[in-house]
Amino acid sequence: MGGLLATIHGPADVQALDAARLPELCAEIRRVLVAFGHAHGGHIGSNLGMVEATVALHRVFDSPRDRIVFDVSHQCYTHKMLTGRAQAYLDPALHDAVTGFTNPRESVHDQFVLGHTGTSISLACGLAKMRDMRGGDERVVAVIGDGALSSAIAFEGLNNAAEQGGNMIIVVNDNEMSIAEDSGGMYATLARLRESDGAAGDNLFRAFGLDYRYVADGNDVAALVAAFEEVRDCDHPVVVHIHTHKGLGLPAVSPMTAAATGGEARLDGDAAVVAEDMDIREGRCEANHWQDPDSAAGRPLGARKHYGQLAMAALERRFADEPGLVVVSPATPGSNGITRAFRARAGAHYVDTGIAEEHAVAFASALAKAGGRPVLATSATFFQRTFDQLQQELSLNANPATLLDFGGGLSGADDTHSGAFDIVMFANIPGLTCLAPTGERMFLDMLAWATGPANERPVVIRVPGDPILAAERSGLLPAIGVGDDDGRSDDDPMPWSRYRTVHAGADVAILALGNTYPLGLQVVDALRRGMTAIADGDAAGASADAAVDATLVTPLCFSTLDEATLERLADSHRLVVTLEDGQLDGGWGQKVAAWYQNHRPDVRVRTVGGDTEFTDRVPLTDLNERYGLTVEQVVALVRDSLRG
Structure with a gap:
């Protein structure tokens, strides 16, 4: 529990440190992150890539007077270490003393409770606007990345920032990854910026009217300090685009392959999820691909992956004969059993929209309108972001898209990822059929019906959770299918309307x-x-x-x-x-x-x-x-x- 990190109790200690020792501090933080991940789990991949950037931010800016907003905030572990919470990462007995996201109840250095993505720029706009209204001079920094730019609200924030003006620094952490692989045409423009050392003509950020800087080595703390010092007191919004290596420092993963192998997952109630198909406590890298930790360790899958993989297998068998059958995932595929192998085999039958849940629902509705049978799979907590599209684009138009609601119900998740509100949300939307299967057979029967010709309405299926899976594995649950109990047949237009x-x-x-x-x-x-x-x-x-x-x-x-x-x-x-x-x-x-x-x-x-x-x-x-x-x-x- 000793070392340099144990002497850091706040940003002032980072600022007082000799500049030559900053790389030493970064290296120690990286070792602590890896050890913490092995012992506790968490969002390790993105945090490993953000070590130097976070040290540089606290070296240059004066938190909490200067306000730093971390997008999604799952990449805030180094920030927490540098703001008085290092012992929570150093001492195993204190690992649960901090959350995996920023939280003002923990520290004045945390601006917001954040767990959903894409909102940092909008939040920074609000902070900067009020500062300018009252004549303040604090700086405002938004840290976004790890795929968060694919979220629609991020573009809304960029658009507003350019017009609003005033001091605002937007740090774009470009690690060439999203939750899984990057999805969307925007990422091609980021690639061209990287290849041209920031000089490419089709600059997304300049197109919004924003100033722009590029740091090619986002894991060089000295280069980052210099870049942040250059823009610290700017009188207009500026984007600092930094190229980092996700997963840098993980065992058996080189810096050049880290981004390719560490698809980060947002925390969906499973604190052990380190990356999309990776838990560094058990997972191992073979042929530049992380094995599923449960499979590697011989453990049975949890409900999300178990039922998700069953659903994907059932759908995949139909792909050859049903060109309109399409699985849509707004990022987070791995946590819902949509494996890399499935995605590769599915080809055009699988679409990752990026972290854009609202778009995903509207997109699925249009697929259904055009004669397709889309299956949109994501978490209950992320469906909350789509309420308007669920009501207007989907249900009002009565298009037969099927929604797989993962992680619905009570859980021990953090307060930004609870699925406890899904029944209230879905069940009060007119025209949306809401099903709650109580076992594997029934779940697959419902999925087959919802995606088949007998159904003509939008349907949400609440994917069974761990209580159901545990009961099935123990033999507690009797098998109940479509025709059981009341003798009704499979061709019933709504076979689950009766209890x-x-x-x-x-x-x-x-x-x-x-x-x-x-x-x-x-x-x-x-x-x-x-x-x-x-x-x-x-x-x-x-x-x-x-x-x-x-x-x-x-x-x-x-x-x-x-x-x-x-x-x-x-x-x-x-x-x-x-x-x-x-x-x-x-x-x-x-x-x-x-x-x-x-x-x-x-x-x-x-x-x-x-x-x-x-x-x-x-x-x-x-x-x-x-x-x-x-x-x-x-x-x-x-x-x-x-x-x-």
């Missing part, structure tokens, strides 16, 4: 949506075992309200209510309990409760789900306990409600 009654009981009905279905099974079993204990003469388990043979229902569609099933339940049940692993306010359970209040007020309804709040890295077990989503708590709720 499935898995077990028919009486008095109490448990309606368990999506990822809470395994919980529902366990609750019904626990209530039934109480009844069995009495029948067997177990005095310890005997009580007047212990014997409950509850009905279990899995509602497979959360955009509409199955009123026929709700009415039927009301005839033989006096208590209905809804379970959902998402925000309760405005969610599915409240719609069920409202229906009963309006139509059958004689039935008591209790809704269980998440609070309306942001949660930052709270373990899922703690969240479930907080929201009453445990077997013990639901069973207690049932018994208390029956007594009440």
